[in-house]
Amino acid sequence: MYPSAFGYYRAASVQEAVALLGEHPDAKLLAGGHSLIPAMKLRLATPSALVDLGSVAELRGIRQQGETIVIGAMTPHREIEYSTELAKTCPILPEAAAVIGDPLVRNRGTIGGSLAHADPAADFPACVLALGGTLTIQGTAGGRTVEAADFFQDMFATALQPGEVLTEIQVPARQPGVGMAYEKFAHPASRYAIVGVAAVVRMNRSVCEEARVAMTGATSKPTRLTKLEAALAGKPLDEATLKATCVNVVSPDGLLGDHTASATFRAHLTDVFAKRALQRAAERSTSR
């Protein structure tokens, strides 16, 4: 219940955080702490030092730059959940935020923390991947931008290098004809995703021009369902199409499985939740 001892450093700016990470190579970044602190309490993580980003004001907030939504890495889930702005410009993010953990967890947990932690059962990674988001990273050598597809590398592993800080997440603002939805089968205890599917579809009248579908929960990292995406292109997203395409979307081979949900069951749930997410995304594509 008590973490092992560590040094504590509070950064006032991104620059300072990067400098502190340089000074303390074994340090971990502390964002909302809702993945890291539980792991430290169970002594599954024993960092020698923490660099706290909690006071870095520049990392928090949601803004729109032209056609792009920029979200600061330290923006709590709750702010995303209740953002009236995002409800219009990128509704999949508030929708996913609302099913992360529980309301009290969402008050502290942050989008940047969630993405950087890269828990295979987290909700935001699949959404950012389906949206085709990019992530901005600062390090001693300056800033760089990484596509979501390249950011997530494996279970708890990302493109972040030692000494780097994830600062911003950019996602495209919703265009007319675009619909998006996140559907999740939550673990009955932890409420992490057993399977979560994020669907972003671009419709032209009732025909799907492009579908981007990403899953979480059953794979070691958020994964695009490319076979399904290809099958949907050029088709109406009606019951018949979805019924025909959302079948054996992924193979159970290599999927995660445990006593709550086996790989076989997760593969089946992927079909079900892909269909449900696509259905709702298609419905929403007509709304303004």
Next chain:
Amino acid sequence: MADTVAITLTVNGVERQADVEPRTLLVHFLREALGLTGTHVGCDTSQCGACAVSVGGVVVKSCTLLAVQADRAEVTTIEGLARDGQLDPVQQAFWDVHALQCGFCTPGMVMATHELLAHSPQPTDAEIRHGLEGNYCRCTGYHNIVRAVRLAAEKLAERESTAAAG
């Protein structure tokens, strides 16, 4: 003894200064250093919600927050809700409809209810149940807790309208 960090925070309206080990969780700081034992610990994985307190105006799980992270913050615990011996409307509603039995989850439930009603002043039952997702109760089956939240919402609305009229 490991290195300590000096923190200053306001707890239930009183400014507190302390030197804490960085690994001290806020809940342990409140319970052990300040003697505010109304905030409870029911698990070690951030699920049960018995440790819920308000930090900087939002209700959080104090078992998943380092005391150093609450530096310079305003903290309100269950001990800080009643005024002049009068229960606040949420506490009163819990009492009125028997929304507690053993009392252990109660402080967290009351704090979570405040958070819920701050966002949804007139919640549906479904919103109430979703809003209390972060708090376990093993005694009540949540039945009377849901009723208490409804009642608290009414009481708070009455108070608002009285205040507006006055």
Next chain:
Amino acid sequence: MEQYFGKAVKRVEDPRFLTGSGQYTDDLSLPRMAHVAMVRTPFAHARIRRIDTAQALEHPGVVAVITGQALRDANIGSIPPGWLLPDIKTPPHYAIAVDRVRHAGEIVAAVIAESRAIAEDAALLVDVEYEMLPAVSLGSAALASGAPAVHDEAIENVCFRWSIGDQAAVDAEFDRAAKTVKLSLRNSRLAPNAIEPRASLAQYVRASDELTLWTTSQNPHIHRLILAAFVLGIPEHKLRVISPDVGGGFGSKIFQYPEEVIVLYAARKLNRPVKWTARRTESFVSDSHGRDHESEAELAADDEGHVLALRVKTIANLGAYLTLFGPVVPTYLYGTLMNGPYRFRAIHCAVTGVFTHTAPVDALRGAGRPEATYLLERMMDRMAQELGQDPAELRRKNFIQPDAFPYQTPVALVYDSGNYEPALDKALTTLDYKRAREAQAALRKEGRYLGIGFSTYLEACGLAPSSLVGSLGAQAGQWESALVRVMPTGKVEVFTGAHSHGQGHETAFAQIVADDLQIPMDDVVIVHGDTAKVPFGWGSYGSRSAAVGASALKMALNKIRDKAAGIAAHLLEAAPEDVEMTGGQLHVKGVPERGKSFSDIALQAHLAHNLPEGMEPGLEATHFYDPKNFVYPFGTHVAVVEVDPETGRVTLQRYVAVDDCGPLINPMIAEGQVHGGIAHGVGQALLEHALYDEQGQFVAGSFLEYAMPRADDLPLFEIDHTVTPSPHNPLGVKGIGETGTIASTAAVANAVIDALGPFGITHLDMPFTAENVWRAIQGGKKAVA
């Protein structure tokens, strides 16, 4: 005067809980207090080759490291079970393992330090060398030939073989039965998970050689008796046990645990207070678990659906050690309940209690009775399905009729009262059963699968009398005490041997006192949970507080009233039998204007200036109440569920409960008990599973893995009751703390199976998790295809 009995009086204990002023064990802190972290084995079964504590002892801030050998050297005894059965094996259960560990989580050393954080740091430095041994976690696997032995003295891991009923009579009934059904059923293992983790704080006062233990206990006197006399080997009066506010028990805080022994030993050894509080992940592997049965059941009926006989064979997994009530839960609290509210000609139930390499299994809310009810009610549904009869009507036609009491069942119990149909009728009306079935049929055509499930349960609680439980193997009595102490000003202190850990005794018991003495409730205080204050009592479990504890109180109050009437008669110069009490005054019948208030009498009793000749001064009475029989609550619970055939997810849509626990002292509190009980039973059916893998590893060891009902897993419950008083206790009351759990698991299970009927599914084991249900549907589809 205000009548309190039957009123929904708001609880007097609530303001302290609502303001954070409750005092739970972990809230207590004493000067120079040291803290303990336990070193627990990660292995289910291993020999301890070596324990090296040197590095831990050197860690700054560490005070001591205690091993099992140190306890043995100090002659600290084994923790004994409290119920014995013929030929039972009772291997020792030491607080700290000495040479062999038998379940994951068993303590191998205790590190005591200046702070808990330091203790946890140092616990990681204790170096234990284990020789891993093969383990077995499933009861039936432990009985298989060649299974690893848990205890050398328990051949084939059998702790006991027990049976009840007339086997030959059962065989005869089966021979001539028109219809028989058979099921293999698993009753899943549960972790109790009171939200307050267990905690213990011990203090030693050298001057008087006295130990005080503050601990999370449902029964502090049992703790004192066992820990002092059987474990520590100290005089009972040298140990005081205080159970302060306790955050839920559900059975798990009945037992005497190793951690309690360790803090007591350490406090005396180190001459400083020592505290231990469970982390939740420790609770999962160290609290006693519940249920865990594997059963084969057969039910025989005539061609009209009148049940004839029931045959049950159960393997009860007891875990690695016997804790206090481990042996009685799957025997006398299980086999005797197989009759339910029905007219059986014969029943036979045979139980094999088995040791496995898992945490001990003991009483958990309902304790044996949910297991029996689950089995019986599943069998009734199976029979209804087989005969194509409505499950509610099949039950109705088998009910014992109200004129048949006292009713001798084939499994020892004598029901003294009951009237089962009104509860069923009320439930059907509340549900609007006909319409519910119509809705079910209509929705099925749309591909939606609703299920309606019944549980017309009967339970026996408030175990009694002591002579009976003694003859069945109890190493305890099952009476209860109450001491009523009236002060000179007329204020009343009540000391009860019952213990409240959420049940609201401070309110409900005060209601009884206020009514009887015609004084305001504010003039009454209920004291419980401290062996230094309260006369010996057996505590609260098995829904005994109202039926036994409150009855003891009622009897003590009768003595107070009699004495008060005697004093009043003397002062009023009347005969005691002519004195009555109305409007808070004791007066001669028909002369209410010339009376004495209760506080006047209390003062006179203490002044003793003018008492009847030969009367002792003072106004105080103690009663030890030993009931004549169990009490028999019953009722009908109905669950309505919907199964999502795509995901297998089960949603509880409605829950109707009609219970009969006799007159309600405080209906608000009684209903609250039902709500919580239902949630617990629903949890078992849909979510909870304390699962071990085959190697004895606990796979759901935190709240991240072990699912329990949250607010959004449950609907509002639809609660009602009927009133059939218990004929033998002075209040007519029966227990209500466990009925919800006893009834609800079966009701939900039957509803799920009903929903799955179209897939040809006739049985499925709990918990009905999404995957279990989905897989059954896949299998079922194939079966009907």
